[in-house]
Amino acid sequence: MSPGIGMPEMLVVLVLALVVVGPQQLPVLMRRVGRMVAQARSMAKEFQASFDEIGRQTELNELRKEIEALKQANPIEEIRGEIDQVALEAQNDEIRKLKMAKADPFPPAHPRKPMTKPVSKPASKPQIAPEDEE
CATH class of the missing domain: 1.20.5 (Single alpha-helices involved in coiled-coils or other helix-helix interfaces)
Incomplete structure (x- = not known):
């Protein structure tokens, strides 16, 4: 059943309807109520379907924009x-x-840095090789 309305509540409503409307008009009233409930459900389904369609159209438009952006990229x-x-x-x-x-064309393998001071004296005396006497 519907949320919030249990079997005892439904019995109370049926007894009140039977007392107020009468036993002869109760079936006609129930058919009318049933048709109205069916119409309300149908309208709710159409309403939900239209929202779903709008959502799908929005998603499709976003996808189209993304595809165009990818084509342009x-x-x-x-x-x-x-x-x-x-x-x-x-x-x-x-x-x-x-x-x-x-x-x-022939760059030096290791470029030398220029000396900062010129050398004035040799570091040591040159050694002369002894001559062989025969």
Whole structure:
């Protein structure tokens, strides 16, 4: 049964209807009440169905917008642009290296730092090798 209305409450309502309307009009009244309840349920179902349809339309519109955004984004073109940019940077680096190699074909392996003071005296006397006498 309906929430809040149990079997004892329904019996009280039926007894009151029988007393107020009478036994001959009670079946006609119950048919009318049944039809009105059926109409109310039908209207409630239509109302709920229309809300469901509005919800579906809203979801479809959101999905359409997302699809359009994905079509506009075109990730392949974005990736291709990034690859082209990286390739261009690598090419520029190679050109720079080739120019540097052309300017100085034999660069020193370890560049020397200039001395801060000139050396005035040798650190030690040069040793002369003894000559062999024959």
